[in-house]
Amino acid sequence: MFKGLIASVSASFLFGVLYYIAPALVPLDGEQIFGWRVLSTLPFTTLLLLWRGETMKVTQLVQRVLRHPPFALALLFSAALFGGQLWLFLWAPIHGRAMAVSLGYFLLPLVMVLAGRVLFGERLSHGQMAAAGLATLGVLHELLTAGGLAWETWFVAIGYTVYFAFRRRIGTAHIGGHWLDMALLAPPALWFVTRTPSSLSLIADHAHLWLLIPVLGVLSAVALALYMMASRLLPLGLFGLLSYVEPVLLALVALLLGESIQPQQWFTYGPIFVAVACLVADSVWRIRQSARA
DSSP states (O other): OOOHHHHHHHHHHHHHHHHHHHHGEEEEEOHHHHHHOOOOOOOHHHHHHHHHHHHHHHHHHHHHHHOTTTTHHHHHHHHHHHHHHHHHHHGGGGTTHHHHHHHHHHHHHHHHHHHHHHHHHHOOOOHHHHHHHHHHHHHHHHHHSSSSSHHHHHHHHHHHHHHHHHHHHOOOOOOHHHHHHHHHHHHHHHHHHHSOOOOOHHHHHHHHHHEEEHHHHHHHHHHHHHHHHHHHOHHHHHHHHHHTHHHHHHHHHHTTTTOOOGGGGGHHHHHHHHHHHHHHHHHHHHHHHHHHH
């Protein structure tokens, strides 16, 4: 479990770095950035796959498709869920939607805790139940005052939960499954990169992109591999709890990029922040209790 803890926190830090450098990738648009992220990440993910010795797991998944062709639809669905998150993550900071996405990551641990209870029978502690109640208050306030949370917020909180739960259901919650998701995203990524107007000419005219795109690939590959590793090594509920590190960093990055929380939004963000604090306290207490046992 300790390896899972280290992997989760390290991944969150690297995601914060990616979020911060996203605006520097302009003049590329969101779809072009998505394309280059996938294409530049795949080679490093392949190296990680070889280093971890998990190529056999990719072979096993391909064999499952050959034995049961409809399984290919499940793999395509998994890749599509993942691709949507990759696109949104770097699209948001360059379109002034970083705070909305960060709120989605604040809600994500809570949604995962509830999903762990409903889908996998994981028990909720008193701290987790209190956190869920507080977060519900924040969401209800936003529903009453603004008509609902931003679509970016729901896309992250619900989409990632569905993705991780689905991977566990179909048996692809490992580096091999992650590599296959990335490989299936390569064709649409290549189309986004080369479609008219091609991003190749933009890169040729902006020397800073020559360095940033390989950096994007390395950071993304390592962060995603660590994140997937943590999702495999930790119970879904605890994995969700440890995700609190990332939204804190993303919210800080959003503020650094010039976004802000409006006074009336504190009645939404406040209860959710307190809910996250409850999860942190509950997680620390449980870890200490486990260490004493």
